[in-house]
Amino acid sequence: MMERGLLSIEDLDREDIELILDTAFHMKEVGRREVKKVPTLRGRTIINLFFESSTRTRTSFEIAGKRLSADVVNFSPSASSLTKRESILDTAKTLDAMDPDAVVIRHEVAGVPKQIADQLTAPVINAGDGAHEHPTQALLDLMTVVEEKGRIDGLTVTIIGDITHSRVARSNIYAFTKMGAEVRVAGPPTMLPAQVESLGVKAFRSLREALDGADVVMALRIQLERLTGSLFPSVREYSATFGLDRAKLRFAKDDAIVMHPGPVNRGVELSHDLANRRPSVILDQVRNGVALRMAVLYLLAGQKRGAEEER
Amino acid sequence: MASDPPVQVRPETSAAPASAGVVLDDVAIQRALVRIAHEIVERNDELARLYLVGIPNGGVPLARQIAQNLREVAGIEVTVGVLDTTLYRDDRLMRGIRPRLRRTEMPSAVDDRLVILVDDVASTGRTIRAAMDALMDFGRPRAVQVVALVDRGHRELPIKIDYVGKNIPTQRSDHVELRARAGGVGMEVVLMQGKGAPS
Numbered sequence: 377m378m379e380r381g382l383l384s385i386e387d388l389d390r391e392d393i394e395l396i397l398d399t400a401f402h403m404k405e406v407g408r409r410e411v412k413k414v415p416t417l418r419g420r421t422i423i424n425l426f427f428e429s430s431t432r433t434r435t436s437f438e439i440a441g442k443r444l445s446a447d448v449v450n451f452s453p454s455a456s457s458l459t460k461r462e463s464i465l466d467t468a469k470t471l472d473a474m475d476p477d478a479v480v481i482r483h484e485v486a487g488v489p490k491q492i493a494d495q496l497t498a499p500v501i502n503a504g505d506g507a508h509e510h511p512t513q514a515l516l517d518l519m520t521v522v523e524e525k526g527r528i529d530g531l532t533v534t535i536i537g538d539i540t541h542s543r544v545a546r547s548n549i550y551a552f553t554k555m556g557a558e559v560r561v562a563g564p565p566t567m568l569p570a571q572v573e574s575l576g577v578k579a580f581r582s583l584r585e586a587l588d589g590a591d592v593v594m595a596l597r598i599q600l601e602r603l604t605g606s607l608f609p610s611v612r613e614y615s616a617t618f619g620l621d622r623a624k625l626r627f628a629k630d631d632a633i634v635m636h637p638g639p640v641n642r643g644v645e646l647s648h649d650l651a652n653r654r655p656s657v658i659l660d661q662v663r664n665g666v667a668l669r670m671a672v673l674y675l676l677a678g679q680k681r682g683a684e685e686e687r
Numbered sequence: 688m689a690s691d692p693p694v695q696v697r698p699e700t701s702a703a704p705a706s707a708g709v710v711l712d713d714v715a716i717q718r719a720l721v722r723i724a725h726e727i728v729e730r731n732d733e734l735a736r737l738y739l740v741g742i743p744n745g746g747v748p749l750a751r752q753i754a755q756n757l758r759e760v761a762g763i764e765v766t767v768g769v770l771d772t773t774l775y776r777d778d779r780l781m782r783g784i785r786p787r788l789r790r791t792e793m794p795s796a797v798d799d800r801l802v803i804l805v806d807d808v809a810s811t812g813r814t815i816r817a818a819m820d821a822l823m824d825f826g827r828p829r830a831v832q833v834v835a836l837v838d839r840g841h842r843e844l845p846i847k848i849d850y851v852g853k854n855i856p857t858q859r860s861d862h863v864e865l866r867a868r869a870g871g872v873g874m875e876v877v878l879m880q881g882k883g884a885p886s
Binding site: 395398399402403405406409410411413414415416417418419444674675 | 771774775777780781785787788789790791792820821824825826
């Protein structure tokens with residue numbers, strides 16, 4: 377499953393996810409050491425290929441690779457020959473000729489990491505493609521919930537926001553349902569895909585009903601640039617109806633935690649107060665992101681070359 | 688294969704192959720661990736800063752038992768840590784093998800401490816080398832010594848075991864394993880002939 381890379385959560389089975397999480401919890405211990413570095417991927421090269429800018433995810437992958445002693449090279453379109461109209465696949469083949477041991481890809485178009493993966497000998501890790509998937513985000517969210525709740529099985533997870541356009545929502549729906557949670561989604565009707573319930577979730581238009589009895593509440597980032605469209609009338613209205621604050625959170629379980637993939641539009645998806653303090657666990661998500669990405673790089677980088685030598 | 692067979696303490700669930708033989712029973716293991724505790728006391732002047740570090744999985748219960756023996760023999764309290772060497776195993780990692788990680792728990796700093804690494808079965812020396820590298824990332828010990836319950840030979844690195852429970856001559860293709868006895872009470876070391884070292 378993980379042999380050729382990590383392109384989506386949809387491709388993974390429960391066993392894959394459990395192996396990644398178990399590895400990530402061990403990696404977290406490395407981050408608490410005085411020397412936060414192990415020699416595991418010494419001599420390996422990881423290319424961060426980010427067609428769409430994302431300082432946070434890219435930095436997280438970069439730190440993860442460096443803590444494993446890999447050489448991490450950042451490659452982003454503005455600094456590359458992509459501006460010279462070199463095609464994406466040409467770029468991929470050029471990079472492949474440099475013999476990387478793993479390539480981390482983010483692209484604004486769904487499916488591009490898979491397309492590139494088909495051309496590469498190195499494993500590809502999808503760091504977010506369009507509205508398709510963002511697998512490492514979902515995995516770090518699982519990790520954070522396991523840390524907080526001790527399990528996933530049997531929990532109720534409510535995801536709020538623009539479900540239609542969110543790769544985070546999509547990956548999390550796959551991740552949490554595969555691990556045995558009940559997943560609910562809530563948002564304005566224009567943000568709920570018509571066929572969303574076919575993914576095994578329950579869709580709600582009322583936040584109150586969606587939150588009733590929830591153990592985990594996940595607010596998605598509203599893409600403010602989309603606000604000019606017709607998805608909803610105004611930021612104020614969205615925030616009044618679906619923005620999470622302590623008053624609305626009372627509908628969820630008393631010990632519910634609040635998550636957000638960041639960066640937060642304060643006062644839109646989450647109140648200032650919730651964004652800063654428990655029960656929100658946003659900074660734990662960031663911290664776990666590094667450990668989780670270390671786990672994925674450990675399991676994937678350099679695998680293929682090794683397999684050849686074994687023969 | 689030229690590497691230590693991974694030795695695990697695990698409940699005896701699957702039937703052992705016909706050629707499996709117990710080379711060290713629980714009584715012999717306990718006796719060896721008492722003797723090793725005495726040897727540690729004899730050989731070291733300063734025992735106050737002793738730090739036993741078990742290498743998972745087999746080294747961990749052995750380190751705990753030696754710590755208890757030291758308490759009884761010399762009346763000293765010993766820190767016990769757990770140190771997984773997997774991330775430092777360049778031999779396996781370079782072949783693309785990705786073993787499952789095991790836990791590491793180092794409860795206090797190793798600086799200026801006498802650290803004694805505890806492993807169940809010593810062979811090539813690669814686990815000990817990896818453990819020493821890992822240890823150095825936790826600080827600077829005053830000295831490092833090594834305990835192995837079984838030394839089965841086939842060293843590939845200049846590593847000396849300071850305290851050996853028992854030397855057991857083996858073929859390279861044999862598999863030696865410390866495991867929990869059936870029923871879960873006590874431990875035993877078994878040798879499986881020609882089973883080969885799984886990687």
